[in-house]
Amino acid sequence: xxxxxxxxxxxxxxxxxxxxxxxxxxxxxxxxxxxxxxxxxxxxxxxxxxxxxxxxxxxxxxxxxxxxxxxxxxxxxxxxxxxxxxxxxxxxxxxxxxxxxxxxxxxxxxxxxxxxxxxxxxxxxxxxxxxxxxxxxxxxxxxxxxxxxxxxxxxxxxxxxxxxxxxxxxxxxxxxxxxxxxxxxxxxxxxxxxxxxxxxxxxxxxxxxxxxxxxxxxxxxxxxxxxxxxxxxxxxxxxxxxxxxxxxxxxxxxxxxxxxxxxxxxxxxxxxxxxxxxxxxxxxxxxxxxxxxxxxxxxxxxxxxxxxxxxxxxxxxxxxxxxxxxxxxxxxxxxxxxxxxxxxxxxxxxxxxxxxxxxxxxxxxxxxxxxxxxxxxxxxxxxxxxxxxxxxxxxxxxxxxxxxxxx
Ligand code: ATP
Ligand code: MG
Numbered sequence: 001x002x003x004x005x006x007x008x009x010x011x012x013x014x015x016x017x018x019x020x021x022x023x024x025x026x027x028x029x030x031x032x033x034x035x036x037x038x039x040x041x042x043x044x045x046x047x048x049x050x051x052x053x054x055x056x057x058x059x060x061x062x063x064x065x066x067x068x069x070x071x072x073x074x075x076x077x078x079x080x081x082x083x084x085x086x087x088x089x090x091x092x093x094x095x096x097x098x099x100x101x102x103x104x105x106x107x108x109x110x111x112x113x114x115x116x117x118x119x120x121x122x123x124x125x126x127x128x129x130x131x132x133x134x135x136x137x138x139x140x141x142x143x144x145x146x147x148x149x150x151x152x153x154x155x156x157x158x159x160x161x162x163x164x165x166x167x168x169x170x171x172x173x174x175x176x177x178x179x180x181x182x183x184x185x186x187x188x189x190x191x192x193x194x195x196x197x198x199x200x201x202x203x204x205x206x207x208x209x210x211x212x213x214x215x216x217x218x219x220x221x222x223x224x225x226x227x228x229x230x231x232x233x234x235x236x237x238x239x240x241x242x243x244x245x246x247x248x249x250x251x252x253x254x255x256x257x258x259x260x261x262x263x264x265x266x267x268x269x270x271x272x273x274x275x276x277x278x279x280x281x282x283x284x285x286x287x288x289x290x291x292x293x294x295x296x297x298x299x300x301x302x303x304x305x306x307x308x309x310x311x312x313x314x315x316x317x318x319x320x321x322x323x324x325x326x327x328x329x330x331x332x333x334x335x336x337x338x339x340x341x342x343x344x345x346x347x348x349x350x351x352x353x354x355x356x357x358x359x360x361x362x363x364x365x366x367x368x369x370x371x372x373x374x375x376x377x378x379x380x381x382x383x384x385x386x387x388x389x390x391x392x393x394x395x396x397x398x399x400x401x402x403x404x405x406x407x
Contacts, residue, residue, distance in 0.1 A: 001031055001119060006072040007040045010055075010079065011120060017054055019046040021079075022103060022118035022126060029114050032135050033167070042070075042079045043118060045101050051079050065097055082106035088152040092188055104128050111149065111156045112163065113141045138169040146178035154185035155193050157218060162201040165209030179216045186221035195273040198222055202249040207239035224272045229263035230256035238326050248319055250279065251286035252326065258287040282309070282316075290323050293330060296337040298345055302352035302387045305342065310353070317342050350390040357383055358395045367399060378402060 003011075007023060014021030021044045027037035044051065048068050052058050057071035066081035084105050086096035100106065103118055103126050110116040113131040125132065129143050140163050142149045142156075150157050157179040160171050171179075186194070201209060213219040214232050228235075238252045254266045264272075266284040275283075285307065294300055308316040321338060324330035330338070351357060357379065364375055382401065386393050 001121070003121065004040065006075055007042065007077060008121065010042055010070055010072055010077060013054055014042075014044050014046055014051075014079075015122065017046070017050075019044055019050065020103060020120070020123075021046075022120045022123070024107075024118040025110070025115050028117045028119050029131070029135065031119075032117070032132060040077055042077060043082060043103065043106055044079055045082055045103070046079075047081055047099055051081070066099060083109065085109045085152075090188060092153065092155075092190070094152075108143060110143055111153075111159055113143055114139075114163075114167075114169070116143050138167070139172055140164060140167075140169050140175065141172040142175050142178075146172075146175045147182065150175075150178050150182045151185065154182065155189045155197065157182065157186060157216075158189075158194060158197045158201075158213075158222065161209055161212045161216075161218065162197045162204070164212060165201045165206050166204035168206045171212065176212075176216060179218065183217045183221055186218060187225075191224065191272060191274045194222055194224075195275060198273070199246065199250070202239065202253050203244050203246055205244070207249070208236055210236050210239070223269060226264060226269060228256065229260035241326050242322070245319070247279075247282050247286070248322060248326075250275075250283045251290070251319075251323055254283050255287040255290055255327075258284070259291065286320060286323055289320055290327060291329060293324070294338055296334065296341060298341055298350070299387050301338060301342050301345060302350070305345065305352050314342075314346065348390075351383070351386050351393050354379055354383055356393070357386065357398065358393045359398045363395065363399070364402070367403065369402070 003023060011021040011023070021042055023040055024043040025041045027040045030037040046054070048060075048063050048066055051068045051070065055070045055072070059069040059071075059076075061067050061069045061078065062080075066083050068079050069076045070079050081099045082101065082103055082105060083097045084100050085094035086098060088094055107116040107118060107126065107128055113129040113134045115131070116127075116129050117131040118126040134141050140160050160175055160179065163169060164171050201207070210232060213222060214228075219232070220227050235253060235256065239249060242248045242252055254270060257263050257266045257269050266287045267280055270280045270283060289304065289307065294304055304320070305313060305317065308320075318339070321330065321335040325332065325335055345352065359382075361371065361375055361379065364378065365371055369375055369378065382398050385401075392398070
């Protein structure tokens, strides 16, 4: 077990003060799978007050749930007191949490056996639910009775599918049956928590797990009451051939909402799921551009470049090409042509935005042109001509064109 030295130091400090400390959850699961953990969570018998007294630099991140962030070697680590979740009345959040001195009690509140293993270099493993065996069997199994556990917190149903997709594990049949029976409870879960798990599922290595959302009937509840507007198998096939980039995966998943008139728009469904504006704009733009093949000529390419976020124009164009290739709108050879043309347009600084024009509204106004809608249309007209004729982007030429209509 390769535990970073900062984490070992935290465990040691807790033990030297007479408490227990274990790494727990995703990091133990990932170590056992031979995958480098992305973060290290620590669980301890010390109360939050005791944790704060032991470490010089801490933050009260989630103190009401027992979590203190400890800064060790300049890095943050979450240290959470062993706790038992109180009763659940809303299928969402425990009504209360109680701290306990027994690690087994803390492990028993966790969702799946593979996530309920703790490890400490002096004690070895605490694994009361045989999570290690389930990692070997590549099985997602609930800690305890699936019906009870999914009734307590309905998000766990979606988490089961998310872990199936990110780990490539299978879900135990008893859990699948419970999900199918209890799927409607997902309506009680906040859009934010659903979005978080959906995004992780879409960005996982095995997006094929999406089909479990369909077979269990969870999918319309994930989508806040809306049926998915296309055959899911097609989307799965696209996702499987896409890199794990979040914008690409979200665009592929949400594009069918753009193409089906009766379904909500991409913007609407993503807003309902509380995606942030930047993410929504990117996915909606790609969804809109995706179905239309781009001719291999400079004018058409500039019309596309105009619509992309300018701080990431090359990267966004590249993503659009990738999406078109995945969905069969374009192919490698055509994309290579488009890429060369776009590179050439950009490296030669050919004008394609209003702000690239050699004149602006003030220049027009100075020649007596009234401000307003008409001026906007006049500038847009000039720009459109300049897209085909970049050499004519000179102030005098443009003014002549405008006033005389001649060249
Ligand atoms: P990842 O590596 O993808 O983050 P993770 O296992 O760390 O996976 P988190 O969502 O970060 O997943 O949760 C951390 C741990 O907290 C889990 O391993 C699990 O033990 C516990 N946990 C998280 N959410 C729930 C839940 N809804 N119900 C019960 N236990 C949960
Ligand atoms: Mg985690």
